[in-house]
Amino acid sequence: MLIAKKVEKQPLKFKSNNNETYNSLFSLQELTAAIENSSDFAVGPDDIHYQMLKHLPQSALLTLLHIINKLWSSESFPSIWQQAVVLPIPKMIKDKSDPSSYRPIALTSCLCKVVERMINDRLIWYLEKNKLITNMQ
DSSP: OHHHHHHHTSOOOOOOOSOSGGGSOOOHHHHHHHHHTOOOOOOOTTOOOHHHHHTOOHHHHHHHHHHHHHHHHTTOOOGGGGOOEEEEEEOTTSOTTSGGGEEEEEEOOHHHHHHHHHHHHHHHHHHHHTTOSOTTO
16 A cells, blocks of 8 residues: 555656547547447436447448547537436335435446547557556556
8 A cells, every 4th residue: 555655646757749549539440349348238318328329330330430539639528428317226125215225326328438438448458558557457
């Protein structure tokens, strides 16, 4: 624990012109991999379901990729992606009249989660390729 605190206090030596590979536009391969690796969870406030994304024709995937890259390059984040449908799920063997007997489940946009997966996959690839992450992480 002490090592982590010591390392976290060290200033980062990082200069960027935003031309790093992880800042480039996304490819169709990255989009399709992110969609294929998605589990079928409930939809968020935008009502876009993973099954809908998994069955898009090539032309629609290219249009979606164009929109995602436009958002990425303009550093925009759709406001609906910041919303969630929160459902209270009762805990087992708890008093249902007590609010603390529930745990919240937040249903967020499946499309947003696809983009998050694309970003995460890219960052993990970069960190592993450049040996910036240990096997213990």
